[in-house]
Amino acid sequence: MYYDSRPLMNEGTPAKPAEGSGEMLWGFWYPALRSDRLHGRQLQRTTLLGVPLVVGRDGAKKPFALRDICPHRAFPLSYGQFDGALVECAYHGWQFDAHTGQCRHIPSLTADAKLKCDRIYAGSFPCEERDGYIWAFMANAEGRALGPTDVPPPVPELPTFSPRYKIAHLAADLPCSVDHGIIGLMDPAHGPFVHQAWWWRSRRSIRDKAKQFEPIPNGFRMSPHAPSANSAPYKILKLITGEPATTTIDFVLPNQRFEQVRAGRYWLSSRTTVTPIRGDLCRLDFVVAWNILPWFPIVSLIIHVLGPRFIRQDCEVIEKQSLGLAHENRMMLVDDADRQARWYFELKASYLESQRTGQPIRHPLAGPVTLRWRS
Ligand code: FES
Ligand SMILES: [Fe+2]
Numbered sequence: 001m002y003y004d005s006r007p008l009m010n011e012g013t014p015a016k017p018a019e020g021s022g023e024m025l026w027g028f029w030y031p032a033l034r035s036d037r038l039h040g041r042q043l044q045r046t047t048l049l050g051v052p053l054v055v056g057r058d059g060a061k062k063p064f065a066l067r068d069i070c071p072h073r074a075f076p077l078s079y080g081q082f083d084g085a086l087v088e089c090a091y092h093g094w095q096f097d098a099h100t101g102q103c104r105h106i107p108s109l110t111a112d113a114k115l116k117c118d119r120i121y122a123g124s125f126p127c128e129e130r131d132g133y134i135w136a137f138m139a140n141a142e143g144r145a146l147g148p149t150d151v152p153p154p155v156p157e158l159p160t161f162s163p164r165y166k167i168a169h170l171a172a173d174l175p176c177s178v179d180h181g182i183i184g185l186m187d188p189a190h191g192p193f194v195h196q197a198w199w200w201r202s203r204r205s206i207r208d209k210a211k212q213f214e215p216i217p218n219g220f221r222m223s224p225h226a227p228s229a230n231s232a233p234y235k236i237l238k239l240i241t242g243e244p245a246t247t248t249i250d251f252v253l254p255n256q257r258f259e260q261v262r263a264g265r266y267w268l269s270s271r272t273t274v275t276p277i278r279g280d281l282c283r284l285d286f287v288v289a290w291n292i293l294p295w296f297p298i299v300s301l302i303i304h305v306l307g308p309r310f311i312r313q314d315c316e317v318i319e320k321q322s323l324g325l326a327h328e329n330r331m332m333l334v335d336d337a338d339r340q341a342r343w344y345f346e347l348k349a350s351y352l353e354s355q356r357t358g359q360p361i362r363h364p365l366a367g368p369v370t371l372r373w374r375s
Helices: 005-011 178-185 232-241 298-325 336-357
Strands: 028-034 044-048 051-057 063-067 086-088 095-097 103-105 127-130 133-138 166-174 208-216 219-225 246-252 256-263 266-278 281-290 369-374
Touching: 028 044, 028 051, 028 266, 044 266, 051 133, 063 127, 063 133, 166 178, 166 298, 178 266, 178 281, 178 298, 178 336, 219 336, 232 256, 232 266, 232 298, 246 336, 281 298, 336 369
Parallel strands: none
Antiparallel strands: 028 133, 044 051, 051 063, 086 095, 095 103, 127 133, 166 281, 208 219, 208 369, 219 246, 246 256, 256 266, 266 281
């Protein structure tokens, strides 16, 4: 739930729950696992949106994701054997097609048994590999097959702008609900307090900001602009490339923040996702690609040293915040600094509404808007 700033501050309007607050969004691709965690015919366990998954790769290296619950007696399939095509439950040996979840064999059945085992399915989820992650399309919690006309959208892809580039991945667990994880991601006001460092910014560097935003499908964009002059990495970028940089930041439902920095022919492109694991736990995944001086490790160094430091600072804040959230689940969304958080809640509510009604999403932004805050 959240408070509107003005009515609350001035009139004491009671808190109303935000529609869709805390809910997880079905019908999207989510990163389930890093690609490099899957070796050979190993089965790996993971959880997305509260659903236990067993993930593996078939003989042709194509990944699959099954609900990690045997339909016979709920034994986790991840304890079983995998021969490259069929997953065999370790309890009574039922075998399931790794991609469709269809049951192929029940060892206890006699030759003249009437039961048609191919009518039994383990839950399964469309699964693809992209940008170093295994993605699962979470249409529903049971892993029911999609209808013939329900084709999942393309798997999210990190935009890149030249054939050769470097890529790096970082991850962290966030002990909070997906909403707090996501609004923390788009919150401009915590920077000077949480990410203080002499080479980056401090409380003293707080200044007025005005940024233009525009609606994009399922999200909103901070229009291309010159990067914050008080951030050292951008100064370094300018020094290296000799060209003025522009940065564009998008948020797209359900959980993706894209940031692109372009300076002449140089570019850096990142995506941060906050994926709900359970109601009170998320995983932050950060992937970044760049072509700035690939032969000189300065950017790589910045990313491998500063990236984890930034993420650690955000994690520490969320860990401490969870102490308070255990007692109080209301929040205040105050003016333009929290406007993006408000748009996120509105987009989410519109998405849930459109799923109920079949109508297109009502976008919270009618057109370009300028937001002003100090950070
Ligand atoms: S519980 Fe899986 S085969 Fe019986
Ligand atoms: Fe942060």
